[in-house]
Amino acid sequence: MNRFKAFVIKEFRHLIRDPRTVFVLFAIPVIQLLLFGFVISTEIKDAKIAILDFSRDDLSEGLVNKILASDYFILETELSNINQIEQAFRSGQVKEVLVIENNFGRNIVHDGAGAVQIITDASDPNIASLLDSYTRNIILDYQQEISNKTQAASTIIDVEYRMFYNEELKSAHLFVPGTMALILMLVCALMTSVSIAREKELGTMEILLVSPLRPLQIVLGKVVPYMVLSFIDMLVIIVIGHFVFGVPVRGATSLLIGTGTLFILLALTLGVMISTISKTQQIAMMISLVGMMLPTVLLSGFIFPLKNMPVVLQAVSLAMPPRWFLQAVKDVMLKGAGIAQIWHYLAIMFGMLLFFIMVSVKKFKIRLD
Amino acid sequence: MAELQTRTEPVITVKNMVKKFGGFVANDNLNFEVFKGEIFGFLGANGAGKTTAIKILSGLSIPTSGEIKVAGFDVYTQTELIKRNIGYMSQKFSLYEDLTIKENFRFYAGVYRVPQKEIMPRMMDALAEVGLIKYKDRLISDLPLGWKQKLAFSIATFHNPGIVFLDEPTSGVDPVARRNFWEQIFKTVQKGTTVFVTTHYMDEAEYCNRVSIMDKGKIVALNSPNMLKAAYKVDNMFDLFLKIVR
Amino acid sequence: MRTIIYIIQKEFLQIFRDKFMGKAIFAIPIIQMVILVYAATFEIKHIDLLVVDRDGSSASTELINKFRGSTFFTVHKKQLTENEIKAVLDEGTVDLAMVIPQKFEASIHRDQNAKVQFLIDAVNGTAGELALAYCRATVMSYSKELLIEELGFTQGVVQAIKISSRYWFNPNMNYKIFMAPGILAILITVIAWFMTGMNLVKEKESGTIEQLNVSPIQKYQFILGKLIPFLIIGLFDLSFGLVLAKLLYNVPFVGSLSTLFLFTLIYLFAILGIGLFISTISNTQQQVLFVSFFFVMIFVLMSGLFTPVENMPRWGQVINWFNPLAYCSRVIRMVLLKGSNIHDIRFEMLIMFIYGIVTNTLAVWRYRKTS
Numbered sequence: 009m010n011r012f013k014a015f016v017i018k019e020f021r022h023l024i025r026d027p028r029t030v031f032v033l034f035a036i037p038v039i040q041l042l043l044f045g046f047v048i049s050t051e052i053k054d055a056k057i058a059i060l061d062f063s064r065d066d067l068s069e070g071l072v073n074k075i076l077a078s079d080y081f082i083l084e085t086e087l088s089n090i091n092q093i094e095q096a097f098r099s100g101q102v103k104e105v106l107v108i109e110n111n112f113g114r115n116i117v118h119d120g121a122g123a124v125q126i127i128t129d130a131s132d133p134n135i136a137s138l139l140d141s142y143t144r145n146i147i148l149d150y151q152q153e154i155s156n157k158t159q160a161a162s163t164i165i166d167v168e169y170r171m172f173y174n175e176e177l178k179s180a181h182l183f184v185p186g187t188m189a190l191i192l193m194l195v196c197a198l199m200t201s202v203s204i205a206r207e208k209e210l211g212t213m214e215i216l217l218v219s220p221l222r223p224l225q226i227v228l229g230k231v232v233p234y235m236v237l238s239f240i241d242m243l244v245i246i247v248i249g250h251f252v253f254g255v256p257v258r259g260a261t262s263l264l265i266g267t268g269t270l271f272i273l274l275a276l277t278l279g280v281m282i283s284t285i286s287k288t289q290q291i292a293m294m295i296s297l298v299g300m301m302l303p304t305v306l307l308s309g310f311i312f313p314l315k316n317m318p319v320v321l322q323a324v325s326l327a328m329p330p331r332w333f334l335q336a337v338k339d340v341m342l343k344g345a346g347i348a349q350i351w352h353y354l355a356i357m358f359g360m361l362l363f364f365i366m367v368s369v370k371k372f373k374i375r376l377d
Numbered sequence: 378m379a380e381l382q383t384r385t386e387p388v389i390t391v392k393n394m395v396k397k398f399g400g401f402v403a404n405d406n407l408n409f410e411v412f413k414g415e416i417f418g419f420l421g422a423n424g425a426g427k428t429t430a431i432k433i434l435s436g437l438s439i440p441t442s443g444e445i446k447v448a449g450f451d452v453y454t455q456t457e458l459i460k461r462n463i464g465y466m467s468q469k470f471s472l473y474e475d476l477t478i479k480e481n482f483r484f485y486a487g488v489y490r491v492p493q494k495e496i497m498p499r500m501m502d503a504l505a506e507v508g509l510i511k512y513k514d515r516l517i518s519d520l521p522l523g524w525k526q527k528l529a530f531s532i533a534t535f536h537n538p539g540i541v542f543l544d545e546p547t548s549g550v551d552p553v554a555r556r557n558f559w560e561q562i563f564k565t566v567q568k569g570t571t572v573f574v575t576t577h578y579m580d581e582a583e584y585c586n587r588v589s590i591m592d593k594g595k596i597v598a599l600n601s602p603n604m605l606k607a608a609y610k611v612d613n614m615f616d617l618f619l620k621i622v623r
Numbered sequence: 624m625r626t627i628i629y630i631i632q633k634e635f636l637q638i639f640r641d642k643f644m645g646k647a648i649f650a651i652p653i654i655q656m657v658i659l660v661y662a663a664t665f666e667i668k669h670i671d672l673l674v675v676d677r678d679g680s681s682a683s684t685e686l687i688n689k690f691r692g693s694t695f696f697t698v699h700k701k702q703l704t705e706n707e708i709k710a711v712l713d714e715g716t717v718d719l720a721m722v723i724p725q726k727f728e729a730s731i732h733r734d735q736n737a738k739v740q741f742l743i744d745a746v747n748g749t750a751g752e753l754a755l756a757y758c759r760a761t762v763m764s765y766s767k768e769l770l771i772e773e774l775g776f777t778q779g780v781v782q783a784i785k786i787s788s789r790y791w792f793n794p795n796m797n798y799k800i801f802m803a804p805g806i807l808a809i810l811i812t813v814i815a816w817f818m819t820g821m822n823l824v825k826e827k828e829s830g831t832i833e834q835l836n837v838s839p840i841q842k843y844q845f846i847l848g849k850l851i852p853f854l855i856i857g858l859f860d861l862s863f864g865l866v867l868a869k870l871l872y873n874v875p876f877v878g879s880l881s882t883l884f885l886f887t888l889i890y891l892f893a894i895l896g897i898g899l900f901i902s903t904i905s906n907t908q909q910q911v912l913f914v915s916f917f918f919v920m921i922f923v924l925m926s927g928l929f930t931p932v933e934n935m936p937r938w939g940q941v942i943n944w945f946n947p948l949a950y951c952s953r954v955i956r957m958v959l960l961k962g963s964n965i966h967d968i969r970f971e972m973l974i975m976f977i978y979g980i981v982t983n984t985l986a987v988w989r990y991r992k993t994s
Contacts, residue, residue, distance in 0.1 A: 028905070032913040036920070043924055047939035052931050071784075097791060098963045100953060116784070123785045130790035131960035133801050135931050140788050141756050151784045194916070202909055210828070289908045290821055291643050297813075298654060306662040311929060316668045318661050435837045437992070456992075461839040471834035475640045476633070487629030488838045516640075542837075 015221060015229040023203075023233045033237055037191045037245050044183035045253050052138050056084035057104040058096045067113035067122070067154070074150050075106065080142045097129050104128045104139045116154065184249035185337040186310035188242060188268070189330040193275050193304045195238040198296040200279030204230055205292035208283070223372060231276050238275075242268045258344030267340060267350070270357050271333040277364035278329065284371035304330045332356045385413040388540055388571050389434060394443035396429050403429040404440070405594040411573060413539075416566055418585030419575040420614075422622065425591040427575040428544055434573065435465045435542045448539050461489075464533035464541035468548050472529055474518040478509065481517060482532060489536035503531045507561065523554030527561060534565055541565070543574040547581065559584050579614040588614075592622045626840060630848025634822070638852065648814070652860050655810050656867040660802045667695070670754050673711055673720040674700045680728035682769075686739070689765045690721075695757055708742055718754050719743040731769060792877075792960045800875065803868040804959050805928040808952040810864055815857040815891050816919060819898035820911040823849055827906060836992045846987050850895045857891040858884065877962035883955065886968060889975045890951050896982025897947075903989040922948040950975055 024030050057075075061068050076083055084102050087093065096102040107125040109115070116122040126143050128136035204227070207213040216226050246264070249255040257264060278300070286292035306312060307321060308330040314322055325331050336353040339345035347354075389411035396404040403426045411417045421427045432438040434447055436456035445452045448462040472481050482500045491499070504510045507527045517525060526546060534541050543562075547555045559581065562572055574585070582588050582602060589599040598605055598621050602614060611617045639645045672690060676683050690696045699717060708720050720742040730737040741758055790796055826832040835845065861884070868874040898915070905911045925932070925939065926948040935943065943949045950971045957963035965972070 026907075026910060028910055029913055032917045036917055039917075039921065040924075043921065047925060047935050047942075055931075098957070098961050099967050100957050100961075100963065121785055123787070125787045125789060127789045127791055129961075130793035130796055131801060131956050132931070133790070133793055133796045133798050136790055136793075137796065138931075140790075144786055144788075147784055147786055154784075198916075199909075199913075202912060206907070206909060288643075289912075290641075290825075293817075293821075293908075293912055294643070294647055294651075298651065302655075302659070306659060312662055313667070321658065321662055437833065437836055457839060457841070460837055463837065465834065465837035467830070467833055469830035469833070471829075471831045473633070473637065473831060474829070475637050480633070480636055484629055484633045485834075485838070487632075488626055488835070488840055490626070490839070493625075 011221060012225045012229065015225065016232050019229050020233040020236075023237075033195060033241070034244070036194065037187060037241050038248065040187050040191070041184065041245065041248050041253070044187065045180060052135060052142070053079050054082050055080060055103045055135070055139055056101055057081050057106060057139075058085045058087050058093070058102045059083060059106050059108075060087040060090070060093065061108045062110040063108050063112035065111075065113035067116055068108045071108065071112075071124070071147065071150050072106075075143065075146050078142070078146055080139070080146075093127065102129070103132075103135055104143065106143065180249065180253035180255050181338075181342055182310070184245065184253060184255045185334050185341065186308070188245045188249075188337065189271070189308060189310060189334055190301070190304050191241050191245065192238050192268070192272055193300055193330060195241055196234055196272055196275035197279035197282065197300055198293070200231055200234050200276055201282035201286065201292040201296050202289050203234075204280065204283035205286045205289045208286075209288045227280055227368075227372075231280065234279075235272060235276060238272050239269070242272070255341060257341050259340035259346060263347060263350075264337065264340045267333065267336050267354065270354060270361070271329065274329050274333075274357055274361045274364070277361055277368060281364045281368045281371070284368050303328050307331065308334050310334060329357060329360055332360075387411060388413050388448055389417075389573070390444075390446045391434075392444040394430070394433065394445055395441045396426075396433060396438070397441045402594050404433070407443070407596055409589055409596065409599060411540075411571060413571055414566060414569055415586040416562065416572045416574065416584065418582050418588035419573070419591065420577065420579070420582055420588050420618065421575075421591035422577065426594040427591055430591075431542050431544045431573065431575055435463055436460050462539050464536070464538040466529050466533040466541070466543050466546050468545040472517045472525060472532070475516065477514050477516055478504070478520075478528060479513045481528070482535065485532045486535055491536050499535065503535060506564070507531060523550050523557070526550055526554070526558060530558065530561055530565075534570065537568075538570065540571045540573060543572065545575055545577065547576065547578060555581070579618055582614040582618075590618065590621055597621055626844045627848045627851070630840075630845065631851050634849065634852040638856075644818075648856060648860065649863070651814065652810055652864045652867060655806050656803065656864055656871060659806045659809075660799050660872065667754065667757070670696050670719070670757060671717040672696045672698050672758070673703075673708065673717040674698050675703050675708060675720060675722045676700065677702075677725045678723050678727035682728035682731055682737075683723045686723065686762070686765050689761050690758075693757075693761060696761075712742065719758070721758065797872075799872040800960065801956070803872050803874045804955040805952050807861065807864045807868065808926075808948060808955050809923060809928065811857045811861050811887065811891065812894055812922075812948055812951065813919060814860055815853050815894045816898045817912075817915055818856065819849060819853045819895050820902045820905075820915050821908050822853075823899060823902035824905055824908050824911050828908065842987050842990055842992065846899060846983065846990065849899060850892075850983070853895055853898075854888070854891050857895075858887060861887050874959060876959055878958035878964065882963075882965050882968070883958045885965070886954050886958070886972055886975070887951075889972055889979060890947065890954075893947050893975050893979035893982055896979050896986055899986035900982055900989060903986055903991075922946050925949065926952045928952045944974075947975065947978060 059072055061072060075081055081104075085096065087096065087105070090107075093105050093107075096105060105127040107127060109123045109125075112122040112124070124147065126140055128140050130136040204213075207216065207230075217223065221229070242265075246257070246268075250257060279296070282292055282295050282299070286295060303325075304310070307314070307317075307325040307328050309325070310330070314325055314331075317325075332353045336350045336357075339350050339353075343349075387410040389409075391407055391409050394404055394407040395402070405426075407430060419427050419430065429438065433440045433445065433452060436447075436452060436459045440452065447459045450456075450458045450462070452459065473484070476484070479500065482503070483496060486496045486500070487493075500513075501510060504513055507524075509524060509528070512520070512524075517528070520528075530543070530546065533543075547558055550558070555578070562574075562584075566572055574581075576582065585602065587599065587601050588605070589596045590605075591597065600608070605617055606612065606614070609617050609620050611620060638648075674687055674690070676687060687698060687700065691698050701711075703711065708722070711717060712720065722740040722742065724738060724740065727737050727739070739762060741755060743755060793800060823832075826835070840848075865876075865880070869876070897918075901914050902911055905914065924930075925935070925943055925946055928948070932940070932943060932949065954963075954968050954971050957968060
């Protein structure tokens, strides 16, 4: 046991000797949270638009003013003819062009119908559909204003709505658990697999294997430092998420930390399993990046909603550990779920854990023979 | 090995060479000359400063102070010219494990600007000398250590350098392979090449024309093996070494 | 020049001798183009809607049928209390709930002021907002029908302003032709960056770098010899990825491919410089991996590949001036989908060129043959 303790201490020293690695380990979660919190957002503000107003009467100018008064749009340029639209889009400056027909005001007053066209740059369809609906909402508001003045009816059913759990629509509730999954995957699985593969590549694994340490102790010794670091990372993320971004912890804190610990163990065994099948660091890295990091980002429902993916990909996502972790964590943090509500997620994660351990042990033995 | 009969012109001159790493003095005021065509041995325990010195002489490291010339060029300002005129082989046998023998030869020959037409015939000669022609398409990683070391030497001398530096070239190899390796060195010396070799095998010191013995960064003895043995009244280099270094 | 060719030849031999890496060069584009393009989309194809109809009138049934008629919605109709609705939302089996209050039909006819209420599980903010937008549109269209058919208003009064929408460069709002070029940008970046970064450090780990340092190879020859093979692989993977994008998703090539390749060449020059620079300041592959991963992650997230860059705060936009991936993802989409020409992307090209000069100069400067 003393020998094992000495080995773990040696591994830990080894890990923290390189300041770059330590910096990256703690900077990644913090910076990623800051990025998602303050920089990245799927909402749009200050989109640059161009206006092509053929009418230039009171009503058309009223509409333009109303659109530009919103937070969503900034006037980049005013156009004077149709042919300028293409160049405005192609130079990449303008995301939307609003075209107002000739005699817009007169048509509304006389015929009860003026026409506008919203042209969006749909080379990014996400932005295009959001800008299109923002603009439509503003125009509908404007229409309501006009019709109120003229006492004409426009709608008879009002829509009221309430957002649950997340009244202010902050995406923090999504990216904080997501960041947790990604960082724990990175530290546990990627780092463990590369560090064990490194011993194999440099031939130092053989030296360890002939030492009095038992194989299990060697693997544990390599894994424990990363376990400690990732545990700290997890706490850092929960604390920043709670105090900086106001993500609630409605369920029991002990359940949240227990779920996180189970996921850490799961990711570590996954890392060990990858290292048993990789001969070099590069191979371990490739398998980890392509096989784990990308699916964590894409197939866990962290950034992109799962239900809109093809059925095949949805099926693949069932085999992704972070998917179950995210479900459990979100339920505990945001919905205040207890163990009764999430036990099946935990059971699935536990099953995966056993599976990875079994495969690793088998592979490890084969290599020793 | 016989004493060098006639002293030729020096190809390496070292005056007051000092190399410090922070407060640690790895080379403390070294002075010596190496003459054309001799085998010059550099002896010392691990950490005595041998590798530091060989790295300075081969242009891998810049000394803290001192006046040093290798092949007539200054180690401070003319390292690139030095590099064209030397060969170098380290204890790691720096061949590409994932390339074949032939590919390694072609790459290093290209790097040293051996004319393209000469590369293949000269490689065949070199391989014939070490008896490995039929393995020329084998990966380095599949070869035994003794072969790798012979090949590393062939490659280090392939561009016919005037001086070749060998940094503990035989560490980890069995006695027979070491003997074979030294045969290879003697053949090269006969062509007029100067060999500068570091080692901690005392039997190898006997093969050198002159040896210098280093201890804690200083040269504590420098002469031919026979003269040294006579001066210290011992039978072999091993006893000599223990006597001096203690 | 000959020296450089020998280095390049050696690099290619090593890359393709490694069975895994040789395959990875082909396999990674295929995996990325096939899986990522499908996965990385915000497009909403399906909404599960819980309907609680407290009115049970013909008007409410008609409104529900409007939702049933849309392919977007799967309607789950149940009679539940407020708390029970919350519980169902908790389970996550539906996206949002619509509550039709009592006297819904009566209000329509009495004072033309009826209400419906939506309760939304807004854990996913964007999805919640879009789902709500679809629902409102459906309710509005029903409201309009009522005005015209039941209450006899003429259409002109109802729709004072006629709005039409046009989606340029992608009229069918095909998300795949948007994602595929973005994935291509990530692909060439990751391959070029990680492969060069780890390559040079591998020579350090195996000790062969020392053998090269005592040789007369010039610094610039060494850096160029390391750079060109991965430049070629990067351009190859771009071509391969473009072929896949065309075959799998029929991505339009509106602009000229030579413009795209010219830009990519300059871009790869910059990226490879970063990879080389990182490897000159690292001693192990593990260090290169983590430092690279750190920057690639930030660059990808901020590049505008997945999320709009328009509303980043000022300082975020300033950081993005130094984010090569932001230029690359923009230019690839501009050229492929919008047909932008060299003149349109001249600033991006110039900036990437300067970027490349700086990073490669740093790499040559930091690469020490002597210590």
